[in-house]
Amino acid sequence: MTGRLIAVVGPSGVGKDSVMTALAERRPSIELVRRVITRAPGLGGEDYTPVTEDRFAELLAADAFCLHWAAHGLLYGIPATVRDQLAGGTDLLVNLSRSVLPEMKRAFANSAILSLTATPETLARRLQGRGRETPDSIAKRLERSALGIPEGVPVIEISNDGSLDETVAAALNALYPVKV
Numbered sequence: 001m002t003g004r005l006i007a008v009v010g011p012s013g014v015g016k017d018s019v020m021t022a023l024a025e026r027r028p029s030i031e032l033v034r035r036v037i038t039r040a041p042g043l044g045g046e047d048y049t050p051v052t053e054d055r056f057a058e059l060l061a062a063d064a065f066c067l068h069w070a071a072h073g074l075l076y077g078i079p080a081t082v083r084d085q086l087a088g089g090t091d092l093l094v095n096l097s098r099s100v101l102p103e104m105k106r107a108f109a110n111s112a113i114l115s116l117t118a119t120p121e122t123l124a125r126r127l128q129g130r131g132r133e134t135p136d137s138i139a140k141r142l143e144r145s146a147l148g149i150p151e152g153v154p155v156i157e158i159s160n161d162g163s164l165d166e167t168v169a170a171a172l173n174a175l176y177p178v179k180v
């Protein structure tokens with residue numbers, strides 16, 4: 001059976017990368033997709049492939065991405081090689097922009113979307129605590145947090161306002177319900 005592409009979406013700071021890492025630890029058969037990003041190397045938060053804008057354009061022209069988008073002044077690409085991993089039966093977790101969800105649903109029949117939520121106060125506290133962005137960039141990310149899920153796209157909505165353990169348990173129950 002083909003693997004499932006599990007997209008994790010939600011506003012900046014909601015905890016997508018933290019939840020993805022914890023999910024993969026709890027269920028080691030799930031693999032994390034490494035994104036190609038025009039971000040400076042070594043900024044942490046996730047394991048990504050840093051590239052220049054010129055290199056990103058080359059990869060795009062060579063059809064190296066199955067999904068790509070722009071946000072926060074950066075370009076993001078999902079390697080087309082994920083199709084081979086899925087064909088091999090591996091379930092994959094991928095951090096996506098909410099804006100590419102309709103395209104993702106059209107392109108990947110076996111897929112699911114985890115939509116993480118948290119209050120504006122939690123988002124602000126977490127972005128400030130993480131310290132990866134400047135105060136100006138944090139303010140812009142908080143403004144963008146109001147962006148919703150595109151209409152008609154089915155999602156599994158899970159609050160990450162509580163502990164990571166609670167979120168991971170709820171996500172695993174929804175994604176892999178125990179058959180009785």
Ligand SMILES: Nc1ncnc2c1ncn2[C@@H]1O[C@H](COP(=O)(O)OP(=O)(O)OP(=O)(O)O)[C@@H](O)[C@H]1O
Binds near residue numbers: 013127129165
């Ligand atoms: N349930 C949680 N409880 C407490 N802190 C959390 C929880 N989830 C995430 N965090 C913390 O919140 C901060 C933001 O989390 P993370 O980087 O995973 O968010 P993100 O949604 O991937 O953000 P971005 O889209 O900006 O990359 C991190 O410092 C992380 O440790």
Ligand SMILES: O=P(O)(O)OC[C@H]1O[C@H](OP(=O)(O)O)[C@H](O)[C@@H]1O
Binds near residue numbers: 012071
């Ligand atoms: O607001 P939307 O479009 O849903 O998401 C836009 C981008 O924001 C986050 O980027 P990062 O992980 O902070 O670099 C997401 O992962 C996505 O790439």
